[in-house]
Amino acid sequence: MSAPCPSAVVPAAPTRPLLEVDLAAVGANVRLLAGRTGGGLMAVVKADGFGHGAVDVARTALAHGATWLGVTGLAEALPLRAAGLRAPVLSWLNPVGADWAAAIAADVDVAVPGLEHLAAVAAAPGRARVHLHVDCGMARDGAAPATWSxxxxxxxxxxxxxxxxxxxxxxxxxxxxxxSDACNARGRTRFAWALETARAAGLRPVHRHLASTAATLTDPRTHHTMSRVGAGLVGIDPSGTTALRGALTLTAPVVSVRQVPAGTPVGYGHEHRTARATHLALVPVGYGDGLPRAASGRAEVVVRGRRRPVVGRLSMDQLVVDVGERPVPPGEPVTLLGPGDAGEPTATDWAGWAGTIAHEVVTGLGAATRTGTRLERRVVGAAHLRSLA
Incomplete structure (x- = not known):
């Protein structure tokens, strides 16, 4: 629990909780992913670029090998255009009553998952560029096979x-x-059938895309003309097969430290009691900042180059760290999450402790930076970027 972290580097002391976004890491991930696909690469920057900043991630991805951008709703697509990004953009999750005219005017491609959507898009002024969306076995978005023809x-x-x-x-x-899941073979077969059906109807779709991050990294049969990669841009590989680089680092200063005897209850519900005399450090970050409360009792952080346990329940605004026999001073920097270079927990670690996925962890942290009142957000590694037309 308290073994030294390899190559530990003590960060500069933060004055408030800080979420740092490393665009150099995003660029490295994009280069790797672009090199692994047989087709083009669509950078999916939904949910504010998985909490890393949609425009920043989009610019970085386009500078390092992506040729398309992808989002869910038009509310995510139009700000990319407003930021001056001119690369092709696809929006694939919109209600029938969406502002299709705005999409057409902004030169945003839209996905069509059914006849109702097609009628609404076709009725909008102008000529829409559409991607027909087929359900390949998930029973959520996309046209069911019975309606595809x-x-x-x-x-x-x-x-x-x-x-x-x-x-x-x-x-x-x-x-x-x-x-190895047979679901993937069935999905590939259905997609192949959908393409044949579209061609038989006289359609000639230039862009054919099925793979997201995991399939891009593990199954070339899914690549077609383009792969849609979102989580991989920011260092998350759902397949667990490829070393990608995490792009977030979360640090915070210790607020206060107290010495306590063995048996001291900590936090709401007194679910933790200290096993020995120790020092407890209070850190001003909690589930209101995006850390998963379900990680209570399992999470660890890095203090002075060593992993230390988070004890008691995570609160909305704070957590308690058992720092051991030797106290640390108020203001001492704590690393809660990072790429793992110095042994600090990663987003995948936090996801494992909470019984969730890293996607939820990073988007939750990113959401806490948007008002500027929860976490301060700092972008690094962006010196190489330029405005892209």
């Missing part, structure tokens, strides 16, 4: 009328994090 036929009629241009077909795999 009708959707393709209707899309072809809308093309002839000049209302839409079908430029892509897309799907998503439900089990790509486990390459």
């Amino acid at each position: 009708a959707l393709c036929a209707a899309a072809r009629r809308a093309e002839r009328r000049g209302e839409v241009e079908v430029v892509g077909v897309m799907g998503h795999l439900g089990c790509a994090e486990d390459p």
Whole structure:
């Protein structure tokens, strides 16, 4: 629990909780991912770039090998255009009543998962660029197989009328994090069938994309003309097969330290009692800042180059660290999360402690920086970026 961390580097003392975003790490991940796909790379910057800043991550990705950008709703797509990004953008999760005219005016491609969406998009002024979306076995977004032929036929009629241009077909795999799962073979087969059906209807989709991060890294059969990578941009590999670099580091200063005897209860519910006389350090970060409360009783942080346990329940604004026999002074820097270079916990570690996924951890932390009142956000590694047309 308290073994020294390898190559430990004590960070500069923070004056408040700080979330640092390393765009150099994003760039390195993009280069690796672009080199692993047989087609193009779409950088998915949904959820504010997985909490890392959508515009920053988008610019970095385009500078290092991505050629497309992807988001869910139009509310995420239009700010990319407002920031001056001119690369192709796809938005794939919108209600039927979305502002399709705004998408067309901003030159944003949109996904069409059914006949109702197609009719709404086709009725908008201008000619929309659409990617027909097929359900490849997840029973969520995308057209069900029973409706796919009708959707393709209707899309072809809308093309002839000049209302839409079908430029892509897309799907998503439900089990790509486990390459051996039979779900993936069924998904590949359904996607192949969907492409054949689209071609039989007279459609000629230039862009065909099925793979997200895990499939991009593990299954070349899913690559087609483009892969959609989101989590991998920021260092998360759901398949656990590839060493990507985490791009977030969370630090905070110790607020106060107290010496306590053995048997001292800590935090709400007194779920933890100290096993021996020790020192407890209070750190001003909690679940209100995006740390998962479910990690209570299991999480660790780094203090003076050593892993130390977080004891008691995580509170909304604070947590308590058992720092052992020797006290640390108020203001002492604590590293709660990082890429793991100095033995500090990673987003994957926190996810394991909380029984969740790293995606949830990083997006939660990123959300806490948006008002500037919870976590301070600092971007580093951006000197190489330029405005991209």
